[in-house]
Amino acid sequence: MGLLTELRDSISRAASTLFSEQDPKRIGIYGPPNAGKTTLANRIARDWTGDAVGPESSIPHETRRARRKENVEIERDGKSVQIDIVDTPGVTTKVDYTEFLDHDMEKDDAVRRSREATEGVAEAMHWLREDVDGVIYVLDSTEDPFTQVNTMLIGIIESQDLPVLIFANKIDLEESSVKRIRNAYPQHETVPLSALEGDNMDEVYDKIAEYFG
Amino acid sequence: MPHQCTDCGTTFADGSTEMLSGCPDCGGNTFQFLPESSAGDSSQSSGAEPEPTPDSEPAPSVDRSERPSPGDSVAKTVGNAAKTVKDIVGSDPDGPGTSPEAADPLEPWPEEGPGPTDDQPDGTTPTAGAESTSADRQRRASASRAEDVAQTSARSAVVAPEELPESGTAEMAAGAPPADGSPSPSDSRVEGSETEPSDNDEIDRPGLEELREELNDQFESIRIVEPGQYELNLMELYEREEYIIALQEDGRYQIQVPESW
Structure with a gap:
């Protein structure tokens, strides 16, 4: 029931912001599990608000509920851009x-995590349908970007006509290949970065302001 | 004249799939099964059946049909078939409340798939029986043995929920997923029984595969392979208006339908 109330509240909040004068755009951070979405969300939130969004982990599906950071004000070239960041569970x-048993997890915990992760995917897909104004699609640049999930999600985003930026994350790692991602999705702007190390964040904020401002 | 609508008395041949979407005459969804033997045994019941007068009570007639041979497997077949048909056709206006029952008729199908139980001697039944501890399953096995091929195939043909009389789309949506979810334990059981008698089960396989595919096509947004293992259809999830808010241990899940926001 608490969950329901929370959902209702968030919906009514969403409804009320619809009518406010200066809507901050709601930007969904999407991508497969373990691409670094929460690390990026935390980096953005810390840089501009001082707070974090949620815990990061190397175990997939750490984020199992969408988390929001509202009114993140990003300043670029004397102008300021206000956005709400929605960090979503990895889509798969x-x-x-x-998969979780390899991370020293008990079976019961692993099953629960799995169930919550599945609910999380459902939630992420639901947000994508109704509640985001733009998408930051985060990919692990050490991984092959040609996957069913990526193709399908980017296809859905395109069909919604949502502005989208592709972030090639983890460029601090040796196996990283930004080019592979650019080749995979030449129709979209690809921004290389390391959310963990804070590499190339200036360009990241420039592009966010440009696309979602 | 094995199947009869308990409302208007229309009868259907053994193996008929007509009634799976409700009685074409009156839309009734409760049927009784009247085996040939009962018609022969009792002249009273065979006389009563062909002329269903409006005042003939449906409930007693069901009892009568079951009474003639309470001990043998035919009677069990009757009860079973009647129950299964009732379950299959019964739309659940109560939504999630009746879903555990709704899921039940789906369970026996995979094992009773086209033919195999008929073709095989008792040799395989103990295997299936040993797999599940419930006497219920054994009853089903013996019931299916007594069925003829047409009926078995009719029973194995899945009725898509879309084909059933519409009863509130939101409730259908709420009721349908559990049907996918609940077989999850049975899913693994079926796989087990599939691999064990693999050498003499050739015909069974395509049927099972088909059935599973069909079920998955129907309820595909989240397929519960077993608790903790899920397959997700992203397009389905994306296109659904209702929002899944909680998966439960037994494979059911709760959704929030848009109307209730």
């Missing part, structure tokens, strides 16, 4: 608790 077509 399969969730398997056995």
Whole structure:
């Protein structure tokens, strides 16, 4: 019930902001699990508000509920851009608790995490349908970007006509290949970065202001 | 004249799929199964059946049809078939409340798939029986043995929920997913029984595969392979208006339908 109330509240908040004069755009941070979405959300939030959004982890599906950071004000070239950041659970077509057993997790915990992660994907997809004005699509640049999930999600985003930026994350790692991502999605702007190390964040904020301001 | 609508008395041949979407005459969704033997045994019941007078009570007639041979498997078949048909056709206006029952008729199908139980001697039944501890399953196995091929195939043909009389789309949506979810334990059981008698089960396989595919096509937004293992259809999730807010241990899930925001 608490969850319901929370949802209702968030919806009514959403409804009320619809009518406010200066709507901060709501930017969804999407991508597959472990791409660094929360690390990025935390980096942005810390840089501009001083707070974090949520815990980061190397275990996939750490973020199992969408988390929001409202009124993040990003200043660029003397202008300021206000956005709400929505950090979403990693989207995937399969969730398997056995994956978590490798991370020293008890079976019960792994099954619960798996169930919550699945709910999280449903929530993320729901947000994408109704509640975001723009998308930052985060990819792990050490991984092959040609996946069913990426293709499908980017296809959905395109069909919604949402402004989208592709972030090639983890460029601090040796195996990183930004080019591979650019080749995969040549129709979209790809911004290389390391959210963990804070590499290339200036360009990140420039692009955010440009696309979502 | 094995199947009869308990409302208007229209009868259907054994193996008929007509009634799976409700009685074409009166829309009724409760049927009784009248085996040939009961018609032969009791002249009273065979006389009563062909002329269903409006004042003939449906409930007693069901009892009568079951009474003639309470001990043998035919009677069980009757009860079983009647129950299954009732369950299949019964739309659940109560929504999630009736979903555990709604899920039940789906369970026996995979094992009773086209033919195999008929073709095989008792040899395989103990295997299936041993797999599940419930006497219920054994009853189902013996019931299906007594069915003829047409009926078995009719029973194995899945009725898509879309084909059933519409009863509130939101409730249908709420009721349908559990049907996908609940077989999850049985899903693994079925796989087990599939692999064990694999050598003499050739015909069974395509049927099972088909059935599973069909089920998955129907309820595909989240498929519960087993608790903790899920397959997600992103397009379905994206296109759904209702929002899934909680998966439960038994494979059911709760959704928030848009109307209730």
